[in-house]
Amino acid sequence: MPANPRHPDTAAHDGRKHDAAPTISVGITSPGGATGAVVVITGASSGIGRAAAHAFARDGARLVLAARSEDSLQEVGAECAARGAATITVPTDVSDAVQVTALMRSAREAFGRVDVCVAAASVYSYGTFQDTPPEVFQRIIEVNLLGVIHTARAVLAHFRDQGRGTLIVIGSVYSRLTSPYVSPYVTSKYGLLGFTEVLRQELREADDIHVCAVLPATIDTPIYQHAANYTGKRVHPLPPVVSAHRVARAIVRVAHRPRPVTVIGRTQRMLIPVHDFSPRLYDRCITPVMNVLALRHGTVPASNGTVFAPRPATNQITGNWRSTPIRALGAIGAILVGWSCARRGRH
Numbered sequence: 001m002p003a004n005p006r007h008p009d010t011a012a013h014d015g016r017k018h019d020a021a022p023t024i025s026v027g028i029t030s031p032g033g034a035t036g037a038v039v040v041i042t043g044a045s046s047g048i049g050r051a052a053a054h055a056f057a058r059d060g061a062r063l064v065l066a067a068r069s070e071d072s073l074q075e076v077g078a079e080c081a082a083r084g085a086a087t088i089t090v091p092t093d094v095s096d097a098v099q100v101t102a103l104m105r106s107a108r109e110a111f112g113r114v115d116v117c118v119a120a121a122s123v124y125s126y127g128t129f130q131d132t133p134p135e136v137f138q139r140i141i142e143v144n145l146l147g148v149i150h151t152a153r154a155v156l157a158h159f160r161d162q163g164r165g166t167l168i169v170i171g172s173v174y175s176r177l178t179s180p181y182v183s184p185y186v187t188s189k190y191g192l193l194g195f196t197e198v199l200r201q202e203l204r205e206a207d208d209i210h211v212c213a214v215l216p217a218t219i220d221t222p223i224y225q226h227a228a229n230y231t232g233k234r235v236h237p238l239p240p241v242v243s244a245h246r247v248a249r250a251i252v253r254v255a256h257r258p259r260p261v262t263v264i265g266r267t268q269r270m271l272i273p274v275h276d277f278s279p280r281l282y283d284r285c286i287t288p289v290m291n292v293l294a295l296r297h298g299t300v301p302a303s304n305g306t307v308f309a310p311r312p313a314t315n316q317i318t319g320n321w322r323s324t325p326i327r328a329l330g331a332i333g334a335i336l337v338g339w340s341c342a343r344r345g346r347h
Contacts, residue, residue, distance in 0.1 A: 036060035038111040042094050043121030045072035046315035047221030051248035057085035059252055064107040066092040069310040094121045094147030104154040116255045117155040119148045120170040123307045124223050127230030129183045136228050137184040139307050144188035164208035166258050169196050173217040176272045179286045210258035216247045217265020222319040228305040233295040240267050241321045
């Protein structure tokens with residue numbers, strides 16, 4: 001596909017998939033994780049996936065870590081080994097079904113089984129539907145939705161052979177809510193929740209195979225720095241911002257005690273009934289919320305972010321969005337937006 005002149009870094013990656021099977025790049029064993037559950041985590045190089053890797057390592061699991069960046073996986077593998085976990089890393093692009101199948105095969109070859117699979121790989125963008133390049137929209141669907149579908153198809157085959165296993169899909173509060181400027185992400189996450197519900201219904205007779213959805217609200221990760229951006233403004237997460245470690249702890253709890261849906265983030269969870277039962281009020285308020293709190297002053301050039309290629313140097317658990325000044329500005333902005341919505345509601 002030709003480069004879009006409005007988005008200069010589109011040409012840096014054509015979004016095509018590569019069929020080469022991944023290779024195990026790190027193999028670290030330690031006594032602490034020798035007898036634990038075998039946990040596969042996609043999107044393990046950054047954010048929630050990386051935090052979950054640390055949490056499962058502390059829990060005594062044996063880990064199979066997957067992401068696009070081999071360098072970042074080496075770092076995470078070493079971090080998990082330092083926490084006592086037997087770990088292998090498998091560079092994988094989840095949008096490629098061949099690579100995902102090879103990932104699960106590597107897990108079985110290394111540890112003999114797969115007990116838990118956490119599907120956490122995700123990419124993000126800001127911009128109106130009209131301003132978002134079609135290839136970016138398509139790529140987000142390929143990673144966030146089709147990537148989980150490929151993961152489920154591959155891992156459920158192993159779960160059926162074993163007679164047991166738990167698939168944990170990392171959706172979003174955007175699996176239940178909407179807002180302007182994030183249409184591909186919302187589309188992908190809505191699809192994920194429907195997909196997990198259908199899988200649960202079809203697997204009702206398989207008592208020991210579980211499909212669970214974890215829906216985080218705004219989480220302190222680098223996904224906002226990594227996001228493609230076609231708004232021309234600096235982007236910020238909507239407050240309040242929750243720690244990625246809190247999400248990771250919830251994921252480990254779900255692995256131990258599976259439940260269909262877990263929403264993390266009390267404040268944004270309270271918006272779900274407003275969205276469902278007062279859609280006009282929700283629609284009236286959400287655009288000014290995004291304009292005031294998510295899109296800040298300043299001019300930035302259009303960018304594809306990490307949609308097509310990772311940036312290993314920026315991969316970490318936190319995005320440093322929970323600093324005191326940022327939280328204070330978010331609280332002030334929320335008050336102003338609430339006041340604005342209240343005024344609109346009276347007119």
